[in-house]
Amino acid sequence: SYELTQPVSVSVALGQTATITCVGTDIGSKNVHWYRQKPGQAPVLVIYRDIHRPSGVPERFSGSNSGNTATLTIDRGQGGDEADYYCQVWDSRTRTIVFGGGTKLTVL
Amino acid sequence: EVQLVESGGGLVQPGGSLRLSCAVSGFTFSGSWMHWVRQAPGKGLLWVSRIYFDGSDTIYADAVKGRFTISGDNAKNTVYLQMNSLRVEDTAVYYCARSDGDGYNFFDLWGQGVLVTVSS
Numbered sequence: 001s002y003e004l005t006q007p008v009s010v011s012v013a014l015g016q017t018a019t020i021t022c023v024g025t026d027i028g029s030k031n032v033h034w035y036r037q038k039p040g041q042a043p044v045l046v047i048y049r050d051i052h053r054p055s056g057v058p059e060r061f062s063g064s065n066s067g068n069t070a071t072l073t074i075d076r077g078q079g080g081d082e083a084d085y086y087c088q089v090w091d092s093r094t095r096t097i098v099f100g101g102g103t104k105l106t107v108l
Numbered sequence: 109e110v111q112l113v114e115s116g117g118g119l120v121q122p123g124g125s126l127r128l129s130c131a132v133s134g135f136t137f138s139g140s141w142m143h144w145v146r147q148a149p150g151k152g153l154l155w156v157s158r159i160y161f162d163g164s165d166t167i168y169a170d171a172v173k174g175r176f177t178i179s180g181d182n183a184k185n186t187v188y189l190q191m192n193s194l195r196v197e198d199t200a201v202y203y204c205a206r207s208d209g210d211g212y213n214f215f216d217l218w219g220q221g222v223l224v225t226v227s228s
Binding site for chain 1: 158170203212213214216219220
């Protein structure tokens with residue numbers, strides 16, 4: 001089955017840029033989506049189809065995807081960005097949806 | 109208001125059954141895929157199952173195949189997850205979520221989640 005690997009945790013200083021990676025075999029050929037989940041809440045879509053932001057998501061959030069790595073970038077990190085972040089793809093071979101293990105973002 | 113509201117969770121013994129419901133409001137099923145995603149305590153997200161709005165296509169994760177059944181009632185705008193032969197490892201918050209029928213399979217709408225606890 002297809003696997004996505006994310007770092008367990010990422011820390012970023014207040015106001016700096018956070019980068020969260022999602023590694024998978026030839027992930028650049030897939031559409032990658034990203035979700036933010038705060039404690040006790042449902043996940044929220046922050047990036048879809050690699051680079052697109054839903055309405056209401058700040059421009060500070062951006063995505064990229066190439067080769068074996070997709071990346072979520074959060075500029076000017078704020079305390080409100082602290083959350084778990086998950087990448088997700090559709091595996092056309094097995095016709096199933098796959099999530100990465102999630103990354104806990106801490107803003108110092 | 110567009111929203112998904114899950115219900116039907118609770119405590120059940122191993123080997124037991126439970127049926128979850130997801131009531132849709134503010135939009136119709138037409139053209140959508142409806143999914144169930146679960147999250148065990150302190151763990152990550154795990155996709156469980158999906159159904160096309162007309163019921164013509166259903167898919168399951170290996171972990172629940174043969175035990176869980178997803179279904180929908182368009183007249184009631186409700187999606188169901190029938191869970192049989194429950195195991196301790198099925199303990200999780202179960203979320204209902206929607207993806208558009210465009211084929212990109214991302215979740216643009218989530219419910220608040222419902223807790224299922226499997227324990228003796």
